[in-house]
Amino acid sequence: MATVCRRRWDDPDASALRSAMTTELRQRYADRPTDPIHLPPARALAPTSVAWTGVAYTADATPVGHAALRWHGPDLELKRMYVLPAYRGCGVAEILLDAVWEAAGQLGAARIVLQTGDRQPDAIRRYERAGYEPIPVFPPYDVLPYSRCFALAVRPSLTTPPKVTVPA
Template identity: 40%
Template sequence: MTLAHIRVEAVAYDDVVAAGLRAELMADLSCRYGDQDGDATAVRSAEFTPPLGVFLVGWLANRPVGCAGWRTVGENAELKRMWVRPEARGKGLARTLLAAVEESARQAGRARMILETGLAQPEAIALYESAGYQRIPDFGHYANEPAVRSYGRSL
């Protein structure tokens, strides 16, 4: 499928479709990292409500297949809960979601996007590095974990 078949929509963080995609993400992270929580970073739905942030769902052929959001952290936008279902990978959805998140943050006045990921997510690391993200000092809930990798990029 081509990029023309991808649709990205802003939704409430606790929207039922968004919640289902985030649950799949957490299950995947639990498998990769061997913990029950998937990601223990504290988030609140209000953090993804404009102007503090946004949460997006990506659709492919009228089926929800990915999500991503940003929230305000200091003067930065922090990318959170980026996920694409395995069957939808390789079709440009992750890049489309990332670009939409970045544009949303830019329009909200944020000049920089930061994120944290981990060594058990090599495809995420490859995406971020190919999109121009560079390593930054680790931050957030997992800052002291040896497998964490933090990245940032000017918007």
């Protein structure tokens, strides 16, 4: 089991997990050298736009997962959702998504949106099981040819997140 703790964007554990994510994505998309895995610097995530950052920790305080939210118009956008490979399939992603949903409700968002890539089918399945529905690719991700975008309604008045189904 893991516990999600709110952290600053520049927290060392959060930064290390984002770096691990970038390394993994570069490997997944290595045969597409002309397709960027991240937005150009001028369109990239500004740390000042981040409204919430969470890091998942094991009982022995090992950082194993990361997620962040930033404002994207009236929506909150899920950014840099990542779980270390050794901890996938252990419920960390569900715990992170529950924490994201709760934070979005506390921040007053009506919807969470996200972008992921076509070579991240595990992430796509996880989001769909959590209730996220496909939506058209939204800016600024229209410059990333492999983008897949999703959204989930947030009901701030509810006190529990939507049920995440876990395969047997």
